[in-house]
Amino acid sequence: MPILEARSLTKNFRRPDKASGFKGAVTHLMQRKYKNYTAVNGIDLSIEAGESVAYVGPNGAGKSTTVKLLTGILKPSEGTVRVMGRDPHAERIANAHDIGVLFGQRTQLWWDLPVEESLKLLKHMYGVSDADYRARIARFDALLDLGEFMPALARTLSLGQRMRADLACALIHDPKMVYLDEPTIGLDISVKDRLRAFLREMADDGTTLLLTSHDLADIEEVCERIVVIDKGAIAYDGPIRQLKAHYITTKTVHLFLEGPADVPVLAEKFPDYDWAAGEAPSEVVVTYESNRFTTAEVLGSLTSRLAPRDLSLSEPSIEDVIRRLYAGELTE
Amino acid sequence: MAEAFALKRSVPVRHVFAIYWRSLAAQIRSVFEYPADLWVMASAGATWNLLQFAFLAVLFATVPDVAGWSFHEMLLLSGLLSVAGGANALFADGVWSTGSYVVRGEIDYRITRPAPVVVQVASSHLGLQSFGEILLGLAMFGYGWIGAGLGLAWLPVGALALVCASVIQCALVTALCAVNFWVKGPMSIFAFLMIDLQGQSMRLPLGIFPAAVRIVTLFVVPVAFVNFVPVAVLTGHLSAWWLIGTPLTAAASLALAAGVYRLGLRSYDSSGH
Numbered sequence: 001m002p003i004l005e006a007r008s009l010t011k012n013f014r015r016p017d018k019a020s021g022f023k024g025a026v027t028h029l030m031q032r033k034y035k036n037y038t039a040v041n042g043i044d045l046s047i048e049a050g051e052s053v054a055y056v057g058p059n060g061a062g063k064s065t066t067v068k069l070l071t072g073i074l075k076p077s078e079g080t081v082r083v084m085g086r087d088p089h090a091e092r093i094a095n096a097h098d099i100g101v102l103f104g105q106r107t108q109l110w111w112d113l114p115v116e117e118s119l120k121l122l123k124h125m126y127g128v129s130d131a132d133y134r135a136r137i138a139r140f141d142a143l144l145d146l147g148e149f150m151p152a153l154a155r156t157l158s159l160g161q162r163m164r165a166d167l168a169c170a171l172i173h174d175p176k177m178v179y180l181d182e183p184t185i186g187l188d189i190s191v192k193d194r195l196r197a198f199l200r201e202m203a204d205d206g207t208t209l210l211l212t213s214h215d216l217a218d219i220e221e222v223c224e225r226i227v228v229i230d231k232g233a234i235a236y237d238g239p240i241r242q243l244k245a246h247y248i249t250t251k252t253v254h255l256f257l258e259g260p261a262d263v264p265v266l267a268e269k270f271p272d273y274d275w276a277a278g279e280a281p282s283e284v285v286v287t288y289e290s291n292r293f294t295t296a297e298v299l300g301s302l303t304s305r306l307a308p309r310d311l312s313l314s315e316p317s318i319e320d321v322i323r324r325l326y327a328g329e330l331t332e
Numbered sequence: 333m334a335e336a337f338a339l340k341r342s343v344p345v346r347h348v349f350a351i352y353w354r355s356l357a358a359q360i361r362s363v364f365e366y367p368a369d370l371w372v373m374a375s376a377g378a379t380w381n382l383l384q385f386a387f388l389a390v391l392f393a394t395v396p397d398v399a400g401w402s403f404h405e406m407l408l409l410s411g412l413l414s415v416a417g418g419a420n421a422l423f424a425d426g427v428w429s430t431g432s433y434v435v436r437g438e439i440d441y442r443i444t445r446p447a448p449v450v451v452q453v454a455s456s457h458l459g460l461q462s463f464g465e466i467l468l469g470l471a472m473f474g475y476g477w478i479g480a481g482l483g484l485a486w487l488p489v490g491a492l493a494l495v496c497a498s499v500i501q502c503a504l505v506t507a508l509c510a511v512n513f514w515v516k517g518p519m520s521i522f523a524f525l526m527i528d529l530q531g532q533s534m535r536l537p538l539g540i541f542p543a544a545v546r547i548v549t550l551f552v553v554p555v556a557f558v559n560f561v562p563v564a565v566l567t568g569h570l571s572a573w574w575l576i577g578t579p580l581t582a583a584a585s586l587a588l589a590a591g592v593y594r595l596g597l598r599s600y601d602s603s604g605h
Contacts, residue, residue: 013601016516025515068602073443075598093343096446108441110358110456117358125351125447153362 001085003177003208004047004070008079011040011065039065041232042079047210049176052203054219054240055212057229058326063212064103066229067181070210071101083177097126100175104182107162108169109154115165116150119172126173133172140168143198160191167195171202178202180211184218196221216319228325235325240318247321251295253286254278255302256310269305273298282309343447351447355455356423363458370460377418377464384410384535385472401537405567407476410535412497412559414469417527419498420505421459422466427505429457430596431512431520437603450506450593480567489575493562496582500558503585506593513596530555537569557581 015035018028040062047053057063068074070081072088072095081088088095109118123133141147144164149157157165163183170178183199184192192215199222203209213219219226219240226243228236236243255261261284267275274287288298295313302308363370388410392403401409430453433439442452477490508523515521529549538546538560549556557578564570 022517022521025517029515068440071444073440073600073602092443093446096444099444101441101444103440106438106440110355113358113362117362121351121355121358122445124354125445127347 002046003049003084004045004210005082006043006045006070006079007081009040009043009045009066009069009076009081010038010078011062011069011074012036012038012077038232040069043229043232043234045227045234045237047177047208049208050206051225052209052211052223054223054226055210055229056214056216056219056226056322057235061229062232063229064181067101067103067179067210067212071099071179097173098176100170100173100178102166102170102178102180102183104163104166104180104185107154107166109157109162109165111155112153114151114153115146115157118154118165119150119168122169122172128173132174136172136174137168140164140171143201144168144194159186160188163187163191163195167198175207177208178210180209180213182213183211184213184215192218216317216322220318228322230326230328243321244318247324248316249290250287250316251290252314252316253288253298253302254312254314255284255286255306255308256280257282257284257306257308266306270301348448348451352451352455355452356458359455359458363460370463373460374464374467377421377461378468379464380461381410381414381465381468381472384414385468399537399540400569401567402480404476404479405563405569406535406537407472408480408563408566409476409537409559411469411471411473411476412493412563413530413534414465415473415494416469416497416501416558417530418462418465418469420501421462423498424454424502424506425459425462426452426454426456427502427509428520428523429453430509431516432518434512434600435516435518435603439597439600440602443597443600449597450590454502454506482566486566489562489566492575493559493566493578496578497558497562499582500554500578500585503582503589504553504555506589507585510589510592510596513593513599526553526555529553530558534559538564539569554581554585 013036015037016028017033017035018024043062043066045066055063055066065074069076070083070088072081072083072092075089083095084098086095088099109115110121113121119137122128128136137146144167146164146168149161149165152161154162154165167183170180180199184195187195196218199209199211199218203222209222211218211223224239224241226236226238226240227234256278260281261277263275263277263284266284267273270286272288272293276285276287277283278285286298286302299311303311385407388403388406391398392406396402398406427450433442433453439449439453442449445452473490473494482490504526505520505523508526509520511522512518512520533541533545533549534555538549538556546556549560561570561574562578565572565575
């Protein structure tokens with residue numbers, strides 16, 4: 001049985017159609033007008049225990065709304081969610097013990113209390129034993145360096161410290177299903193690296209993970225499966241490897257010639273490849289279909305006939321694929 | 333309805349109280365790390381009550397009684413109201429933030445934790461002025477008690493009045509702040525209106541007001557049960573039967589607050605879709 005199962009999940013929001021301010025609020029009380037819009041539109045999603053799933057999509061695609069539906073914060077307009085067989089909205093308290101949630105944009109730390117106090121309050125709320133608490137804190141400390149800011153008030157933390165503390169809060173009760181909404185947003189490279197290593201270890205340990213992020217490096221390093229959502233519906237769901245194999249069908253060589261590059265002439269000479277001007281006058285970008293030509297073949301003919309000063313090879317990144325998926329250029 | 337029962341059964345009441353006290357205790361500990369804030373705010377609360385006292389003292393220097401109520405009886409009224417207000421700031425100050433939590437989506441995390449949301453919100457903040465309010469309120473109440481010639485035999489009624497006043501005050505403010513689940517905005521306008529109504533009418537004998545005010549404060553927004561009814565019973569202005577209304581109102585207000593909050597959560601749609 002999947003640990004998480006969503007069927008035809010739909011969320012419509014009513015936006016009050018009202019004037020601003022108190023007067024607007026009072027008028028709205030008398031005369032209620034709304035506009036409807038659909039944030040999540042009939043999503044089917046099934047996650048097996050131990051999977052690490054990336055949930056990506058452009059801004060406003062419905063990612064956060066989906067996470068809120070899956071965590072029981074919002075009630076679906078239509079469709080069902082089951083997390084370990086339970087409806088997370090109706091059975092919120094029972095569900096709470098099994099899930100861990102992090103919203104990168106917000107903190108769950110008590111703003112005016114030391115980090116340690118927040119963790120202790122959560123410990124008691126979840127009924128974590130002293131021994132488990134100590135063991136988990138020791139582990140988080142080893143991986144996330146919590147010790148340095150445990151006594152600091154939450155409001156005095158840097159963003160990186162705040163995020164690490166929030167991650168500890170989300171995991172203090174050792175949840176089976178973890179939702180991370182933008183856990184690396186606004187973080188510098190070194191904190192991101194540390195966080196990713198931690199998440200990878202968690203995923204390797206068998207924690208089920210749903211991760212949303214705009215940083216595709218997070219996704220490639222932590223997740224095996226990717227779900228792309230656009231305009232409230234799923235555009236792709238499958239292994240990241242397969243997404244690449246399926247959509248990455250071209251490769252690119254950057255050539256740096258001795259003199260200025262003349263693209264039309266080169267295109268005439270090598271009609272099998274696509275040619276484009278590079279950033280420098282002597283640079284030219286050659287794109288070829290990787291299932292028609294081997295890289296050795298392409299490089300052999302190019303180097304023997306053009307004798308370039310230098311060259312570099314590049315493969316379209318997962319980022320390019322996603323960008324094209326967002327733009328609607330690719331369909332499954 | 334089944335949902336409501338499932339919730340109650342899955343969180344034992346004792347556990348809820350433990351969570352609530354821990355959260356408040358943590359706030360109190362942190363307050364004592366910044367004693368300057370505490371002194372400033374507590375003094376503000378105390379000063380406000382001294383002004384109430386001064387107002388009554390000046391008033392009664394010129395008149396012997398107000399609608400049959402003596403200086404000391406009115407001190408009981410004022411004192412009890414101050415204690416109730418202070419209790420709100422001490423025990424449930426967080427509910428005033430309901431509106432801003434709703435518009436900023438800060439209810440989200442609280443829904444994902446295994447404890448009642450209203451308990452988490454209520455204990456999320458501490459009003460430092462409460463220390464001054466409660467202290468001075470109790471002083472006024474005690475002074476009025478002695479001056480009005482109430483003996484020790486009445487003490488259980490006094491204690492009941494103090495507890496019920498605090499409960500009703502916290503519950504009604506909570507219910508009115510929960511209106512912000514629907515009327516989106518950081519200001520708890522309806523709760524402010526109630527506090528204003530209390531400030532205007534509940535420090536004076538209810539008898540001087542027109543029937544409309546009496547009906548509203550007794551039966552619509554039952555703030556009269558916070559201070560007026562118990563004090564009127566203590567001082568013989570109302571028959572002892574009225575006293576039953578006080579714990580009943582406390583229980584009804586609590587049920588109302590929990591119900592409105594639960595309904596509000598149902599229509600909560602977070603922020604940042």
